[in-house]
Amino acid sequence: MTDLFTISSLLNIVINRLDMKPTDWIITRRSIRKYTEKKIPAEQIELLLKAGMYAPSAVNKQPWHFVVIDDHNIFDEIIAVHPNAAMLKGASHAILVCGDLHLQHDDGYWVVDCGAVTENILLAAHSIGLGACWIGIHPRENRKAALRKLLDLPDYVEPYALVSLGFPAEEKETPDRFTPGKVHYNHWGNPYFK
Numbered sequence: 001m002t003d004l005f006t007i008s009s010l011l012n013i014v015i016n017r018l019d020m021k022p023t024d025w026i027i028t029r030r031s032i033r034k035y036t037e038k039k040i041p042a043e044q045i046e047l048l049l050k051a052g053m054y055a056p057s058a059v060n061k062q063p064w065h066f067v068v069i070d071d072h073n074i075f076d077e078i079i080a081v082h083p084n085a086a087m088l089k090g091a092s093h094a095i096l097v098c099g100d101l102h103l104q105h106d107d108g109y110w111v112v113d114c115g116a117v118t119e120n121i122l123l124a125a126h127s128i129g130l131g132a133c134w135i136g137i138h139p140r141e142n143r144k145a146a147l148r149k150l151l152d153l154p155d156y157v158e159p160y161a162l163v164s165l166g167f168p169a170e171e172k173e174t175p176d177r178f179t180p181g182k183v184h185y186n187h188w189g190n191p192y193f194k
């Protein structure tokens with residue numbers, strides 16, 4: 001009986017997913033901080049990195065590097081210096097998105113480009129059934145210094161964001177975030193939605 005129930009709920013999840021449009025993936029993505037013990041296969045990590053590398057970037061400079069981490073000693077060291085990274089304890093992997101100051105289009109562009117990369121990874125993770133959470137590094141100098149030291153990053157490489165990853169052990173409802181009042185029409189203060 002339990003097995004039948006499990007199979008039918010799994011089938012429901014699969015059918016719902018098959019029915020989802022790319023915009024549904026964007027809207028149903030949530031920060032997932034609880035993971036099962038299952039390790040993410042290497043091909044899926046590669047797919048996430050590829051998704052990151054297909055992000056838009058200013059003048060197509062692609063000023064990024066990635067550090068894939070699955071060493072739990074390193075996770076423990078990050079948790080010790082980062083107040084909001086406890087979910088790494090149960091993570092399978094984390095990807096540190098880094099900016100390359102030598103490759104960026106102009107001063108400060110690496111930050112914008114790396115934001116697009118990070119979101120691509122989060123969305124790709126959700127779309128293949130993984131749970132992920134953005135762990136903020138930039139612009140907190142103490143976190144950046146700690147990661148730079150821990151992972152031996154060279155001077156011209158800036159740690160931007162850490163994405164914790166695993167198979168989800170929690171489900172989250174989609175909140176209502178659509179805020180018509182934030183949308184203006186042609187001029188500031190003229191509402192787009194009447």
Ligand SMILES: Cc1cc2nc3c(=O)[nH]c(=O)nc-3n(C[C@H](O)[C@H](O)[C@H](O)COP(=O)(O)O)c2cc1C
Nearest residue numbers: 029030031032033084085087133134135136137172
């Ligand atoms: C720049 C940035 C930094 C964040 N840093 C953390 C963090 O350090 N730890 C954490 O648990 N979540 C972090 N988050 C995730 C946010 O808390 C989360 O995106 C927000 O609460 C909205 O929830 P949602 O992602 O489920 O839509 C960060 C998100 C962003 C964009």
